[in-house]
Amino acid sequence: MATKIAVVVGSIRKDSFNRQVAEAITKLAPEGVEFNFVRIDDLPLYNQDSDAAPPELMTRLRNDIKAADGVLFVTPEYNRSIPGVLKNAIDIASRPWGHSVWAKKPVGIIGVSVGVIGTALAQAHLRNIVNYLDMPLYNGSEIYLAWKDGLVVDGEIGADSKEFLQGYMTGLVEWFKTH
Numbered sequence: 001m002a003t004k005i006a007v008v009v010g011s012i013r014k015d016s017f018n019r020q021v022a023e024a025i026t027k028l029a030p031e032g033v034e035f036n037f038v039r040i041d042d043l044p045l046y047n048q049d050s051d052a053a054p055p056e057l058m059t060r061l062r063n064d065i066k067a068a069d070g071v072l073f074v075t076p077e078y079n080r081s082i083p084g085v086l087k088n089a090i091d092i093a094s095r096p097w098g099h100s101v102w103a104k105k106p107v108g109i110i111g112v113s114v115g116v117i118g119t120a121l122a123q124a125h126l127r128n129i130v131n132y133l134d135m136p137l138y139n140g141s142e143i144y145l146a147w148k149d150g151l152v153v154d155g156e157i158g159a160d161s162k163e164f165l166q167g168y169m170t171g172l173v174e175w176f177k178t179h
């Protein structure tokens with residue numbers, strides 16, 4: 001049976017570097033993996049008033065996460081944290097209280113920024129959040145990517161980073177299978 005990975009990209013920008021990396025890195029995964037790129041751009045802002053009767057788009061997100069064997073967050077850093085659009089999605093799928101769909105879902109975190117710290121501080125915040133949400137975190141390696149020419153070429157990870165990121169994906173998928 002295929003391993004199902006929900007990919008949540010923290011940028012909704014059309015030409016997002018994170019989306020480009022996310023799409024390219026999935027091509028480095030071993031056989032037998034299905035990826036679902038989860039939509040977060042059309043979600044309403046989370047409002048606790050809707051917990052009793054959540055809008056359809058919130059239910060869609062919750063179902064996407066429920067169906068996954070693991071979650072891969074690929075996120076930019078905004079002002080030393082994660083973008084609000086990603087936090088909104090995380091909040092939505094964490095509620096109603098006691099029915100979080102994140103709980104026990106294994107998770108990997110990577111990200112790319114235009115700065116040299118490569119989303120390190122956003123990832124630190126996100127690690128804090130996934131820890132609170134009871135998501136076991138893949139710690140095989142920490143991936144901090146700075147966007148540069150050649151990182152993604154024609155939709156593929158470029159030669160300089162390919163082996164490194166292939167190793168990450170192989171380790172991540174193996175680890176998802178055991179959790």
Ligand code: FNR
Nearest residue numbers: 011013016017018019076077078079080113114115
């Ligand atoms: C940024 N950027 C940024 N970069 C970084 O390394 N650390 C940071 O704290 C921030 N803060 C920040 C805030 C806001 C509001 C924006 C719009 C941008 C720059 C960021 O790395 C760059 O815009 C990336 O291209 C964003 O990722 P996507 O959209 O290309 O995936």
